[in-house]
Amino acid sequence: QDTGCMDAYTHLPWKETAWPGVRLHFLESHVDGSARVLIAMEPGVGYPPHRHRGVEEVFVIRGSYRDAAGSYAAGSFQRNAPGTAHHPVAGEDGALLLAWAEGGIEILAEPPTSR
Numbered sequence: 001q002d003t004g005c006m007d008a009y010t011h012l013p014w015k016e017t018a019w020p021g022v023r024l025h026f027l028e029s030h031v032d033g034s035a036r037v038l039i040a041m042e043p044g045v046g047y048p049p050h051r052h053r054g055v056e057e058v059f060v061i062r063g064s065y066r067d068a069a070g071s072y073a074a075g076s077f078q079r080n081a082p083g084t085a086h087h088p089v090a091g092e093d094g095a096l097l098l099a100w101a102e103g104g105i106e107i108l109a110e111p112p113t114s115r
Contacts, residue, residue, distance in 0.1 A: 009096065014040065018111030021045030021090075033104020039097040041065065041090035048109045049087040054102030056080040061098055064091035 014023040021042035028036040033053060038061075041047060047065075057079050064073045067086040072078055080086065085108060088095075 009038070009040070012038070019045070019048055020112065022047055034100075034102050035104060036098070036100045039095070039099055041088070041095045041097075043090055043092050043094045045094075046087055046089040048107050048111070049085065050105040050107050051085040052080050052082055052101065053104050053106060054082050056099060056101045056105070058100075059098045061096040063093040063095040065089060065095040065097070066091065 009025075012025045014025050016023055022045060023040045025038040025040075026035060027038065039047065041063075043063075057077070058072075060072050060074050060076050062074050064071060065088045066072070067088045069086065071091070073091075082103075088097075
């Protein structure tokens with residue numbers, strides 16, 4: 001039985017973010033901001049709104065997420081063009097994503113003031 005989006009990945013050194021329910025595990029990062037990262041979002045939680053400095057590619061490993069352009073289930077792949085922006089929100093089972101962002105991202109919202 002699947003008991004949650006994170007079960008197989010709990011041993012990784014996850015980094016808490018300023019956004020409750022969003023954790024990151026960097027696989028690779030570069031001085032220009034480019035990064036390959038695992039992103040874990042709890043059910044119904046949103047990754048902060050952000051703009052892509054370069055191409056961003058996202059593969060949904062488990063769970064799902066949605067943004068203004070649509071909904072993406074496990075196994076789906078999205079490619080976001082440079083300069084585009086979105087606000088991903090995890091589905092009811094949360095989301096585990098593998099993302100590659102060329103040049104990094106620009107966060108468009110202030111972190112919540114309380115955790």
